[in-house]
Amino acid sequence: MNGPSLALRQRSLGDPSAEFPLFPPLTRGCPKTSTDEIAYPLEVAYDYARVDRGLFTQEPGTDIARWSPLLPPLEAPTLGEGGTPLLPFEDVFIKDESRNPTWSHKDRLNRVVVSAAVASGAPGVVVASSGNHGASAAAYAARAGLPAIVLTSADSPPAVQDFVRAYGAKVVSVPPEARWPLLREIVDRLGYHPVSNQTVTHTGHPFGPEGYKTMAYELFVQLGRVPAAVFAPTGYAELLFGMWKGFVELQLLGLAERAPRMFSCETASGGPHARALATGAPAAIVELGPSDAYGISGTVGGHRGVLAVRDSGGEAVLVTDEEMRRAQRDLARQGMWQELSGLAGVAGYRRLRRDFDGPVVCVATSSGFKDLGVGTERYPVLENPTLADVMS
Structure with a gap:
């Protein structure tokens, strides 16, 4: 089913008419549209007219090369990424990305x-x-x-x-x-x-979010439709933008009527994307307060997250560490132990408690093994254990 990459070129998210060859990847943002205050990321454009719609009749599984026509050329070997489960939890679905080879969406x-x-x-x-x-x-x-x-x-x-x-x-x-x-x-x-950011506001690698598109493709197959809303932990928003782009591509290919509303879920101690959206700025830099959610805590935002939230009709949601801890405890009781940062999406959905006209997906990004302090606590040994000790 998969075939050669149909990637054509890079183009600026600041001005889509600014186009560049596919290689070399422009890892310092768009050289035409960026300024000293704002760096605009690039994305990859494809020959959508040549995409076989049968690509989306396959079952989701490991190795994202199954979606290779809609990805840049995959020259590195797979470790079995992708194909992660979609599990019901309360009134939403959890896309459990801790099942990837290194236990995260990355x-x-x-x-x-x-x-x-x-x-x-x-x-x-x-x-x-x-x-x-x-x-x-x-x-x-x-x-x-x-x-x-x-x-x-x-x-x-x-x-x-x-x-x-x-x-x-x-x-x-x-x-x-x-x-x-x-x-x-x-x-x-x-x-x-x-393979990480070098610019004043976040641009990162122009190919990076293309890998995250595969989550949108999998959700489309797993649900039999696109979700009504997606809540995602948001640091630099590459995940949020990549998923949104994947859903937009499903629209372009005539497979979906609309894309879901995208909700960026950031720690309340920072929230650069929430700041940018509130002020109408293309990106923002904020001061950062203390948080144990180190995976999404940051001062610097980027234009990708602003586009995904704004153009999808979504919202930016700020969540506290305690809200994420509650979500972490509750999911663990259902057999899903996630990193604190990885539960920002669930915490964001619980904070809003909106009604949506279709399924809601919360992305859970990483294993609880990655958290601060894991493995440092010592537990007492019972020298003369009894059944009462077990039952207490």
Whole structure:
């Protein structure tokens, strides 16, 4: 069913008439539309007239290459990403992305961006990340036979740092303000392919959100229709935008009448996309307060999330750590243990409690093993256990 990539070119999200060849990926934003204050991301355009609609009659399964006509060229080997379950919970469905190879949604992105590194002939990849992105990039680079450098912060969870090192990556803990200059130097002087952001507002890798489109395709097949609304944990909003683009493509192909409303769910301690949407700005930078949801806590937003929420008729929702903790406890009691950040979508839906004219999907992005403090608590040993101890 799958076939060669139908990707044609890159184009600016600031001005779609600004187009560029598919390669090399423009990882520092659009050179024509960006300014010193706002960096506009790029997206990938496809030859939709040649897409076989039969692509969407297949069952969802692992390896996103099943959707290869609507992805950039996949030159890196698969680790079995995608095909994650859709599970009922209360009155919504949970798309459980913790079932991916490195236990997070980032595997969909990294299959695509590491493929770009391979296709570009890069000697390695470099990423600035304190969590899921670094682990996933290291795994896919290892699978593709490329060295990886991961620039992380000293306060990232020790278990996650061990996780990244297990794949053979060079992991360097640096102060947050030093990560981006060092990343750019590695790119410029060593020729490594960057798979994370380098710009003043977030642009990231132009191919990255294309991997997340596959979640929209899977949901369409799993539900037999597009959902009415999607609530997604939102850091840089690549996930939110990628899913929204996938649903829009289903419209373009005549397979769906509409795209769902997209809800960005950010930590209340920051919320750059909520700020941009409230002020009408293309992107925003905010001050950041304390939060244990380190996976989505950030000062910098990007234009992708603004587009997805605004053009879908959705909303930005700010959630507290306690709201995410409640969602974490409740899902765990149903057999789904998620990272605190990964429950922002469920917390956002519960905060709004809207009625929608169709199914609602909350994306749960990552395993609870990735949280701060996991594995550090010691539990007492009962020297003379009795049945009463078990039953208490």
